[in-house]
Amino acid sequence: xxxxxxxxxxxxxxxxxxxxxxxxxxPWALMEVCGGQTHTIIRHGIDQLLxxxxxxxxGPGCPVCVTPLEVIDKALEIAARPDVIFCSFGDMLRxxxxxxxxxxxxxxxxxxxxxxxxxxxxxxxxxxxxxxxxFFGIGFETTAPPNAMTVYQARRHRIPNFSLLVSHxxxxxxxxxxMTSPSCRVQAFLAAGHVCSVMGMDEYPALxxxxxxxxxxxxxxxxxxxxGIRRTVRQLERGEHTVDNAYPRAVRAGGNPAARAMLDDVxxxxxxxxxxxxxxxxxxxxxxxxxxxxxxxxxxxVENIATREPAACRSGEVLQGLIKPHECEAFGTxxxxxxxxxxxxxSSEGACAAYYLxxxxxxxxxxxxxxxxx
Amino acid sequence: xxxxxxxxxxxxxxxxxxxxxxxxFGGVVKEVCLEYVPDLAVGEYAIVHVGFALQRLDxxxxxxxxxxxxxxxxxxxxxxxxxxxxxxxxxxxxxxAVKDExxxxxx
Numbered sequence: 001x002x003x004x005x006x007x008x009x010x011x012x013x014x015x016x017x018x019x020x021x022x023x024x025x026x027p028w029a030l031m032e033v034c035g036g037q038t039h040t041i042i043r044h045g046i047d048q049l050l051x052x053x054x055x056x057x058x059g060p061g062c063p064v065c066v067t068p069l070e071v072i073d074k075a076l077e078i079a080a081r082p083d084v085i086f087c088s089f090g091d092m093l094r095x096x097x098x099x100x101x102x103x104x105x106x107x108x109x110x111x112x113x114x115x116x117x118x119x120x121x122x123x124x125x126x127x128x129x130x131x132x133x134x135f136f137g138i139g140f141e142t143t144a145p146p147n148a149m150t151v152y153q154a155r156r157h158r159i160p161n162f163s164l165l166v167s168h169x170x171x172x173x174x175x176x177x178x179m180t181s182p183s184c185r186v187q188a189f190l191a192a193g194h195v196c197s198v199m200g201m202d203e204y205p206a207l208x209x210x211x212x213x214x215x216x217x218x219x220x221x222x223x224x225x226x227x228g229i230r231r232t233v234r235q236l237e238r239g240e241h242t243v244d245n246a247y248p249r250a251v252r253a254g255g256n257p258a259a260r261a262m263l264d265d266v267x268x269x270x271x272x273x274x275x276x277x278x279x280x281x282x283x284x285x286x287x288x289x290x291x292x293x294x295x296x297x298x299x300x301x302v303e304n305i306a307t308r309e310p311a312a313c314r315s316g317e318v319l320q321g322l323i324k325p326h327e328c329e330a331f332g333t334x335x336x337x338x339x340x341x342x343x344x345x346x347s348s349e350g351a352c353a354a355y356y357l358x359x360x361x362x363x364x365x366x367x368x369x370x371x372x373x374x
Numbered sequence: 375x376x377x378x379x380x381x382x383x384x385x386x387x388x389x390x391x392x393x394x395x396x397x398x399f400g401g402v403v404k405e406v407c408l409e410y411v412p413d414l415a416v417g418e419y420a421i422v423h424v425g426f427a428l429q430r431l432d433x434x435x436x437x438x439x440x441x442x443x444x445x446x447x448x449x450x451x452x453x454x455x456x457x458x459x460x461x462x463x464x465x466x467x468x469x470x471a472v473k474d475e476x477x478x479x480x481x
Binding site: 001002003004006012015016019036116117118120142143145146153157194197198220223227248249250251252256258259262348349 | 378392399404405409410411412419421423426428431435436438446
């Protein structure tokens with residue numbers, strides 16, 4: 001495919017790798033923020049091709065993984081109602097709530113539908129005026145504009161049976177939370193390219209300056225990742241900490257002004273709980289007062305659901321980059337994509353799922369290492 | 375879910391007051407909303423996420439990036455140390471004695 005294949009070229013990858021090897025003289029720890037980037041890295045073995053002194057720490061940028069358990073439980077409760085058609089992206093189906101998931105709700109008779117776009121859910125609402133149609137609006141700054149446009153259209157075309165269950169999250173407050181954590185080892189960030197396609201880069205210079213970390217906007221193909229790493233290591237070696245754009249074909253400095261204006265109209269910033277991590281101030285969006293009528297939490301009175309995470313799941317530590325997935329005792333034993341304990345094992349962007357898919361034959365779960373083979 | 379992929383705009387139309395396009399992703403064709411990049415033209419590429427064009431893909435910039443990667447390797451081959459390159463390929467470190475002998479031999 002055009003503009004994908006060219007950025008997977010092995011010969012150019014070798015040249016970028018050579019340059020990284022020639023540049024890195026000291027140990028450095030870089031965090032790639034986005035789960036899509038984690039998958040490219042693990043799938044292509046990029047982390048194993050880097051010099052030993054350049055470590056990649058996998059970040060919390062998997063929207064499915066950080067959606068809090070209580071929001072999943074709210075989704076399950078709404079989806080089980082007989083008057084509701086519940087629409088979601090496919091990768092939310094198997095995320096475990098307390099006791100069940102959307103897949104189970106559907107098998108028990110709930111009308112759960114997978115859509116490609118939130119506009120598809122709006123179409124379903126138009127076609128079913130006697131049913132309540134709810135769309136599960138999760139995701140980062142990339143997914144928020146499509147969901148915002150859908151709510152805007154619902155209001156404009158007066159489609160009263162449509163609502164949004166919102167759990168949007170924002171990257172910059174998460175970077176701040178990671179950098180202020182006492183156990184933080186991160187020295188630089190590969191910022192998520194498509195988040196910056198929307199938001200631009202305005203939010204990052206203050207973070208780079210405050211924490212003295214290079215922040216390099218990075219794309220998603222193997223060459224994009226290598227170029228992001230190359231530029232980051234170069235900055236680290238020189239003692240610099242600036243914001244750099246290694247993904248200019250998709251990122252302009254000001255982002256997408258039309259999308260940002262729509263976000264400002266439809267959403268307002270709020271504190272948000274991140275699954276496995278906890279509440280991060282100002283790290284999310286909720287519907288603004290003008291659009292409150294389209295808020296599914298309000299419409300279905302599910303505001304007061306509270307939950308607790310299973311103790312065996314260490315996805316919170318994985319999401320903060322404190323451990324690698326295979327260092328969790330449950331990895332590949334009691335926790336697999338078929339029987340996931342946490343969302344990081346479910347999502348196509350979760351770090352645990354990436355390690356399980358591409359790496360499980362190469363890593364040994366901690367539990368097996370600890371007990372001698374008889 | 376956060377995946378966004380480049381696709382080529384094939385056809386554009388207004389539907390219910392909304393700017394929509396048919397976009398080709400290497401053979402897979404989808405309906406895509408253009409409201410956020412309204413000046414996209416047929417034949418151009420866009421970064422598309424969950425049925426929405428989020429940004430124009432700048433083809434000139436893509437070419438420049440690839441050219442930079444090409445050049446990076448060439449400069450290395452042109453001006454780099456051939457002994458280090460050979461040693462790297464052989465998986466060893468070039469020793470100074472080896473280097474000196476070679477340089478003397480060249481003279």
